[in-house]
Amino acid sequence: MTKLETRSLTLAYGDQRIIDNLDFTVPEGRITVLIGANGSGKSTLLRSMARLLKPLSGSVLLDGKDIFRSPTKETARKLAILPQGPAAPEGITVLQLVKQGRYPYQSWMQQWSAEDERYVREALEATRMTPFAERAVDALSGGQRQRAWIAMTLAQGTKTVLLDEPTTYLDLTHQIEILDLLFELNEREGRTIVMVLHDINLACRYAHHLVAVKDRGIYAQGEPERIVTAEMIRNVFQLEAHIMNDPIYGTPFCLPSGKGRRLNSKKGMEIAHV
């Protein structure tokens, strides 16, 4: 198991502080989802936890070691990150892409060991991309393309996987497909997953641990059913909303207030709210 945590972490772009003095520990073996308004710093926090952004001060510890001081290849064997909207080189096949996930284990003499091959096969299998292995990534649908990238991340064989908005730009069908896949990976292999999501309802359904980022820090964190309230949504997103239980899954369901057509009487709404 690997333990990922931040200690008095302060992140900034130039003079502007994005995250201030944050202590945060990622729960092991669970799915953690970061939510927050645009510009709240949730992606910045995720990128820094993957050593893609150096902190102004403080540190990110992986198994107690500062990831900005450890050899980066060593870190890559424990922690994988899929950045937002990655772009594949023109004409690259799924197999060639997924193979790159083995980079931290290879040297220029050993570029395709039996172990590399096994991990790549398993990653393709887990993402159901085996039938597309020799197809060009740019010829695939958006969902398949994202699955190919996730397969690359899985081939890295890390206990912890970070994903920055893995469902952005995907239609609803593919969003569910990706989230189901990540959920399965967590269930089956116990991988620790940390991701940024925009859809709060999907976040509530898939996350064991929800983290609301606001004002350069964490506003609230915990099981979605314990922390998601109308007040929390108001404070984190500046949005009035009703919080109900999802009638099918039982997880918190956020119903934003606003304009739009209304077919029910106000009374009906109140009943639903109770």
Next chain:
Amino acid sequence: MPDRNQKFGARGARSNYVAVRSSNLPFSFMAEKRTAAVVLILLAVTAVAFIVSAGIGTMRISPVDVLKVLFGSGQELHATVITQFRLPRMVVGLLVGASLAVAGAILQSMIRNPLASPDIIGITNGASLAAVTFIAMTAGKYGIRWLPLWAIVGGALAAFLIYGLAWKRGVTPLRLVLVGIGLSSALSALTSVMLIASPLVIANQALTWLTGSVYGASWSSVRILLPWTIAGLAAAFILARQVNVQELGDEVAAGLGTRIQHNRFLLLALCVALAGSAVAMAGGIAFIGLMAPHLARKLVGPAFGGVLPASALIGGVLVLLADLAGRTVFAPNEVPAGVFTAAIGAPFFLYLLHKRRTAS
């Protein structure tokens, strides 16, 4: 030792991949059948072009006689013409073409833009300015012996100036290209100033060199260039993995555990050595660094392990054929090889621009 066929694709489909590994080998890699076939075909094409080219000229020599000379049993007259005049020129052409092509292939992958080439990033222009300055300053007195060194230094200075100006907590590909284009223009303007300010004879000599030509290459040119090309191609082979991973973008590459800035610096230095030494020997033979890697990718796909040999061979053949055209089409007048590469390269560049515009 080829292990066995590897199946990844759909059931029943023939796979393109062969794993090369064994417990008693210290290395392992994945070979693509298609790439291997393409490289073999390109080798054959190069060999044929080489033999045919060696036979064509003021004195025609049949391919059979050329082969006899190459294996040391030809007529003495044929041997003199081929080994003294044609061979060194052709070998320099191949080396120059391969170097420019590989430099272009690295830059295109690293910058993630198929329009990148040593011409655009300023290496060629830096080398040219240094060379023209040298020709003008010494009034052509010292001959070509010191020209290569100047050109390499000029190319290196330009590249590191660009690198330094583009630096802002690391170098991003986009800034590298923008600064490169700006500095290239400034350098070529300075080169023009040098040409205008020089006496006509000197300007003429400089201009021929600038257009790019392997005219007058001798065995000593081969001796100067060969170590650079061999070392450069070997380094490119060793760094192939880094090229592949850089092509995935900075964030993905960093996530996979690469030292991006460190490797980017090494790769850029490698491009300077390859392109600089080529420019030094043959001047600015245009568009090879753009065209060859492009054609190579079309044939073998984007993996650098295949792009490297394919673009080196294509680049070599292109320069070889351009020089063949240069010395035969308007015979007895010689036309610099660079004229022909530009004649096909410029439309090719426009085609690429057009394709990208319609694609996006």
